[in-house]
Each structure stands twice: as C-alpha cells, then as structure tokens.
Amino acid sequence: MNSHTITSKFIHWTFTVLYAYGIFKQVGDLEELEDTSLLNFEIVFAIVFLVIVLIRYFYMKGTPTLLGAHEEMRKGHLFIAKTVHRLVYFSLIMLPTTGLLIAAMLSFDTRGMGIAIGLHEFSATLSYLVIAIHIGASLYSRLKGEGIWNAMVPVWKETGKVNSDLISKLEVIENKTYDQIEKIFRLN
Numbered sequence: 001m002n003s004h005t006i007t008s009k010f011i012h013w014t015f016t017v018l019y020a021y022g023i024f025k026q027v028g029d030l031e032e033l034e035d036t037s038l039l040n041f042e043i044v045f046a047i048v049f050l051v052i053v054l055i056r057y058f059y060m061k062g063t064p065t066l067l068g069a070h071e072e073m074r075k076g077h078l079f080i081a082k083t084v085h086r087l088v089y090f091s092l093i094m095l096p097t098t099g100l101l102i103a104a105m106l107s108f109d110t111r112g113m114g115i116a117i118g119l120h121e122f123s124a125t126l127s128y129l130v131i132a133i134h135i136g137a138s139l140y141s142r143l144k145g146e147g148i149w150n151a152m153v154p155v156w157k158e159t160g161k162v163n164s165d166l167i168s169k170l171e172v173i174e175n176k177t178y179d180q181i182e183k184i185f186r187l188n
Contacts, residue, residue, distance in 0.1 A: 002067050003151045011056050012152060019092070019127075022049060030117070033106055043103050046096035053092045068151025075187035076178030084137070087130040094123035143167055 004012070022045070033039045065081045066073045073081075098120035105113050142149035145161035161167070182188055
C-alpha cells in the first residue's frame, strides 16, 4: 500500500495543531491589537503560519491526491479532492496574509480596514468549511475502506469497508455526482 512519508504526516498533523491553536487564541476585538506585544506576537505567528503553509504546499505539491487508495479513483473524485485541497491551501494562505494586512493597516493607520477584516473573516469561514469537508470526506473514505485514511492517519486504522445500507446509498449518489462532474468538465 502507498502511504505518505513520515515527513508528510508530521507536517500535516503538526500544522493541524498550529491551526487549532490559531483558532483558539484568535483576537476577538481589533482594540486588543493596541497592545503592542500582542500585535507583535500576532505578526510573528502569522509569518510563521504562512511560512509553514507554504513549505507544506510545496512539499506536498508533487504528492498524488488520494494516495493510498486500493483502487484507481474516478476522475470526478480526483477533481473534487484536488479542488478541496486547493481551497484549503488558499484559505490557509489568505488567513495570515489578511491578518498581516490588518496589522500593517493598524501600524500605518491607513484606510480600508473594513475590507481587510472582511477578507480575513471570509478566509476564516472558508477554512472552516473546506476543512470540515476534508474531514468529512476522510471519514467517509475510511468507512468505505478505500485505504486513503491509513495513508495519512496514524490511528484508528481502517480494516475494510463498513457494510451498511447508508454507505451503499451514499455510494450511488457519489457515483452519480462523479458522472455529472466528469461530463461537465469533460474529464473522461
């Protein structure tokens, strides 16, 4: 079975902790950033976060999507997976970038703060959404026993497909969705 490297897994899971920390410690009010030490911490955190996201992106860029799958994945499935992964990276690059923009606007007292805050909030909301989709798809893949879960997750190893009427019905919907995506985007 193909699996991600130890480095890939390490980057994935340590970054997950960093992202969770960023959500937990996020600034509630813009006025909090009047504290210079907090503002400086936020700037350093955003830079470190951005550098790690970029390192992760360029390290993982050459890694096949859905690595570990026991069977060849449909083109519609790959299209969705790649789109979600790209949106995850986009949102995770935009979060610190817009945070740094906010910090710069505060420091230089420039106009446009509302737009910067709006972009930052959009990035955060997008990250929540696409990461939830990513986690949901990972769990669904695990229930289907595709092998993808075992390639990245070090715990709760999948042992095969969970036989369930619900999974069977979801697979029918899934395949119809792939048919449509492959037809619309001419992926055949």
